[in-house]
Amino acid sequence: MAATGERIADLVADGVAEPAWLVRVTDIKQYAYCARVVYYEYCLPGLRPVTFKMTRGIDMQEETERLEKRRSLQEYGVAEGIRHFNVALTSARLQCTAQVDLVVESGEGAARTLLPVDFKLSRHEPGRHFMLQLACYGMMLEEAWGAPAPEGVIYLIPLKRAVRVALDKRLRREAERTVAAIRTLVTREQMPAPTAQRSRCVDCEFRRFCNDTL
Ligand code: SF4
Numbered sequence: 591m592a593a594t595g596e597r598i599a600d601l602v603a604d605g606v607a608e609p610a611w612l613v614r615v616t617d618i619k620q621y622a623y624c625a626r627v628v629y630y631e632y633c634l635p636g637l638r639p640v641t642f643k644m645t646r647g648i649d650m651q652e653e654t655e656r657l658e659k660r661r662s663l664q665e666y667g668v669a670e671g672i673r674h675f676n677v678a679l680t681s682a683r684l685q686c687t688a689q690v691d692l693v694v695e696s697g698e699g700a701a702r703t704l705l706p707v708d709f710k711l712s713r714h715e716p717g718r719h720f721m722l723q724l725a726c727y728g729m730m731l732e733e734a735w736g737a738p739a740p741e742g743v744i745y746l747i748p749l750k751r752a753v754r755v756a757l758d759k760r761l762r763r764e765a766e767r768t769v770a771a772i773r774t775l776v777t778r779e780q781m782p783a784p785t786a787q788r789s790r791c792v793d794c795e796f797r798r799f800c801n802d803t804l
Pocket residue numbers: 624625626627783784785790791794795796797798800803
């Protein structure tokens with residue numbers, strides 16, 4: 591298989607996991623947009639060019655991180671806490687990998703909680719796929735850092751607005767099912783049907799590879 595998901599060599603070496611590849615949590619968004627995009631990225635790596643939008647997104651996130659250090663945590667519903675930026679996570683249970691923009695750690699002992707924060711370059715109300723990503727971050731944090739993550743935040747950079755999301759059981763189960771569906775898609779290496787919303791194909795970077803969408 592030509593999948594590009596990272597090998598979990600460290601976990602395998604530690605006897606924590608069987609040899610496998612990891613789903614990137616950010617692919618949940620791509621999967622919701624069009625499953626075929628995920629197929630291209632894993633099974634035919636190297637097709638996607640780095641676009642202006644991606645580069646701009648990275649610049650904006652760096653600026654947000656700088657401003658974040660001055661912002662009150664009360665916007666996230668937290669009185670006091672420690673900020674951890676760009677937290678890399680790997681989950682043997684979910685078999686996925688992620689980098690969380692910000693984790694706010696608060697409380698001590700039994701009251702210690704973790705809050706994943708995802709910065710988004712968007713003016714729109716966050717879609718379900720962003721919430722599913724957040725649920726994955728929460729579950730991965732709980733597994734790696736050993737404290738509950740009952741909530742997460744999607745921070746809309748252009749609006750300077752924090753949207754709080756309850757990471758409830760329903761959202762978590764849906765997130766697990768989505769990761770499993772991505773894994774199945776890549777493992778089978780069968781190109782899925784194009785998105786039913788063909789208007790998405792107009793500006794898609796993979797359009798020239800999808801001859802059946804014209
Ligand atoms: S062109 Fe359309 S079907 Fe093909 S990957 Fe893009 S969105 Fe999906």
